[in-house]
Amino acid sequence: MTTPDHESPAPQPPTPGQRDRVYRSPMGIAGGVLLLAIVAWLGIDALATGRERTPWLALATMIFLVPLVATFTLRPAVFANEERLRIRNPFRVITVPWGEVVSLRSGYSNEVVAKSGGKYQLWAVPVSLRARKKAAARDARANAQRAAEAGGRGGRRGSGMGGGFGFGGLSRGAAAGVSDGPARAESDKVMDDLRELLETKGESDAAQGEVTVRWAYEIAAPVVAGAVLLAILVATG
Structure with missing residues (x-):
């Protein structure tokens, strides 16, 4: 029985994919943190000092408002890499390969237009x-x-x-x-970055695929639960 002169090389770990570029709204995050702080302050005060039905109303209001505020301010984000654009809106996550993007439009809102005709607004990149x-x-x-x-x-x-x-x-x-080019609003600069990715990567094989849309039921469920509880308490009051 012969033995090999040397061992076969160990398999190399796969090369990690390119990190996403993440775009969010600083003003939206700041506003969300402020609103959540106000809701927490008023709600906790009502829970601690309220009488009769007040603590229950405060609890139901917090269950309704906290996830709702977080959904519209802290959650929105846009993730972009060389293969696709992933849009995390308040209640949906849309993944659009660059090969499926027809255009990136900027008007009163920023949105992606897909070949299927779908239009998806970028909540994390609001127009100012x-x-x-x-x-x-x-x-x-x-x-x-x-x-x-x-x-x-x-x-x-x-x-x-x-x-x-x-x-x-x-x-x-x-x-x-020497000119540094025309001045641009921050949201327009983000759209310029995304258009550059579309132009350079839109025809690559890795950027082909289908648009997928996933509803964020884990976010909608507590909002609906809080709204139902608050409606019951108000109706029975």
């Missing part, structure tokens, strides 16, 4: 018209400043060589001519 106006105003001011500096450089060059090249005038002009 105020942020867009502020970004447009910043861009307009930057353009006006660049135009004014360019005009000043032209006037100095016309008056003589000293004005064009003396005391670092040329270096300032070159720096002023």
Whole structure:
């Protein structure tokens, strides 16, 4: 019986998949934490000091409001990698391979349009018209400043060589001519990132598949239970 001169190499662990890019709304999270703190403060106070039916009403209200607030503020998120886009909305989780995405639209809301005709809103990337106006105003001011500096450089060059090249005038002009691009609202920057992934990965074999939609019954159940309990207490009061 012969023995092998060397042992076969141990199988290598699979290469971990690319980590998702995660997009969430900081303002939504901050608002949700604040609302939950207020609900907890008022509810616990009513449970501790309330009389007769007040503690039961407070308990039912908390069972209804806490998951509802968390669902609409803390839960929404968008996960994107090279293969697919996963949208976690309040009561649904939608997985859309890039090959199934027709477009990413931005209007009064940001949404994904699939080849099947389905439209899925990105709750975690809300549109802020105020942020867009502020970004447009910043861009307009930057353009006006660049135009004014360019005009000043032209006037100095016309008056003589000293004005064009003396005391670092040329270096300032070159720096002023460099633009970082138009100002963009944060939600629009997120959509730009997602569009770049769509353009670069949409045709790859790994990005093909079907759209899947899963309802988050684990989130809806406590909300419905709290609403039913609160309705019963109010009706029997």
